[in-house]
Amino acid sequence: MSEIIPVFLGADLNCYNFARAFHEAYGVESYAYGRYPMAPTKYSKIVHFTTVPDMDNEDTMLRILHEFAAQHTGKKLYLFGCTDDYAAMIIRRKAELPEYIAPGPAADLYTTVQKKAEFYEVCDKFGIPYPxxxxxxxxxxxxxxxxxxxxxxxxxxxxxxxxxxxxxxxxxxxxxxxxxxxxxxxxxxxxxxxxxxxxxxxxxxxMVPGGDDHMRVLTAFSDENGKVRAMCLGHTMVEEHTPHGLGNHAAIVTEDTTALPLVENIRRMLEDCHYTGFSNFDIKVGDDPTDFRVFEINLRQGRSNYYVTASGMNIARLVVEKWNNGGSDCVLNRNEVFWHHVPAQVAFTYTEDKALVEHARQLKAEGKEACSLLYKPDLAWNPVRYACVLEQLRRQFKKFKTYYPKKN
CATH class of the missing domain: 3.30.1490.20 (ATP-grasp fold, A domain)
Incomplete structure (x- = not known):
């Protein structure tokens, strides 16, 4: 599958998670562009990052991507945004990038569901509760x-x-x-x-009562015909608590997706809107275990997307093999796995639901575990990357102690 070249806008954990999925599935390396380098992709052998200071300018983006396509004619170029801003730029200008397969929603949906106020109006039509x-x-x-x-x-x-x-x-x-x-x-x-x-x-x-462990994350993939082809539910253990990272998932245990009462409502909403590409939903359950509330939809794969790949549902394969194969089957993940991008001990220490912690420990003991940054093919014979990853993981202890002190 060497004709496949993934191209990402952004250099964060979202980018690395997706690039790792492509490398696992097809052995291919990815290319990424962004305004500045970021730790998750630094010194990586599987992500070739280029700094473009004004990459958030749409004309610059088009120029860079056209130049890259001209240098890689005859290849299958897959394009993804890794932040809301980059994803929005691609959605708005996708028609001007015919060289790329860019699995994302149509531009008119951007104003319909990307903004929370308008998204809630759509939720009303499909019986999807929100706060x-x-x-x-x-x-x-x-x-x-x-x-x-x-x-x-x-x-x-x-x-x-x-x-x-x-x-x-x-x-x-x-x-x-x-x-x-x-x-x-x-x-x-x-x-x-x-x-x-x-x-x-x-x-x-x-405010919906409950801590981080009351959060759920749902990732869906819809093909070019607007059919939902895969959905994966994650039970959040703990989130990041830095001011800019608040709400980002730090550790997740995947769950039986069919157990979420809103799954069919969300599927019907996506298909009625003729949504295409990845969508990512933040959901919270209150003290009533049947009362799920949707907070928002992200018009892209989530930052923590490796929880989906780790469950056995490789997101790169979803794109390459289901985007335009004419099928209509929808796989709902039921596999359980413990995913984390902070050290496992941080996740165990700061997760409030101790039954969930014990479940994660059991999954770890059974080998059903994945840490995004601990990817052996990228760490082998790459001492600088290895040191960088260890430092990123080490710093998480101080970050949580500083910004989430109640659990010390």
Whole structure:
């Protein structure tokens, strides 16, 4: 399969996870472009990264990708964005990149489901529950954000509707998600975000009780005809807690996908929208174990996508073998595996659900375990990469001690 060349925009863990899947499946090396190098792909033998300082400029992106395609004529070029911004750029300009197979949704879906406020409107049509939500289009006085006027109690969650636009306007104290304990605090968060230049809606939500272990992640792959061909459910053990990484999965145990009551609703929604490519859903279950709430959809493979590959459902094979094969079968993963990108001991220490920890320990003992960065073909005879990976893993102990101290 040497005619296959994966090309990624971004250099983060998302990129490495996907590149590893391609290398495992077909023995091919990947190429990546981004504004700056990042630790997960540094010194890798399976990812050839090129720094392009203005890679987030769409004209630059088109030029770089056209040049790469011209240098690799006759090859099957697969193109993926590894961040919301890069994925959005590819979605918007896909028609101008005919040299590439870019499995992602049509441009019109970008405005329909990528933004949380609009996504929730689609969820309503398909009976997909989400947290009780108030949408704002501008700053308001704290008096307008009382619990009585919102219809739910404090503390509440505050976040931008469009994460793509949000990260384009950095400011001090910026976080991925905010928790407000009072109307005054909520009003200040909203005011600060709009003051940065952020142009879209803001989401205020009722907090769903429960810690990281109440989170679930669902990854789906839809072929070029809009048929959902694979779905994989993960039970989050613990998430990252740095300000910019809050909500990113650090460890996951895969579960029987058929056990999620929302699976068929989400499948019907994706197929009705004629969605194509990878979609990734953040879901939380409250104190009622039957009450699942969808938070958002990512129009790409998730950063933690190796949990899908580790379960036996290699995402590179999904793309290469199911994208345009004319089939209609949909595989729902039922295999259990313990995936982590932090040291296993960090996952065991900081996961609050001790029964889940014991289950993960058992899976590890049975050899049903995968750590994204510990990939032997990339570490063998590559001492600099080996040292880099060990340092990344070592630093996780300090990160969790600093940003998640309640479990010390």
């Amino acid at each position: 009780t939500t108030k949408v704002l289009t501008a700053p308001v006085e704290a008096s307008e954000l009382s619990a009585a006027k919102l219809g739910f109690a404090y503390p509440i969650i505050v976040k931008p509707s469009s994460s793509v636009d949000y990260w384009k306007f950095p400011f001090d104290g910026m976080k991925k998600v905010y928790t407000a304990k009072s109307p005054d605090e909520a009003a200040k968060i909203v005011r600060d975000i709009y003051a940065s230049g952020y142009p879209d809606k803001m989401i205020l939500q009722k």
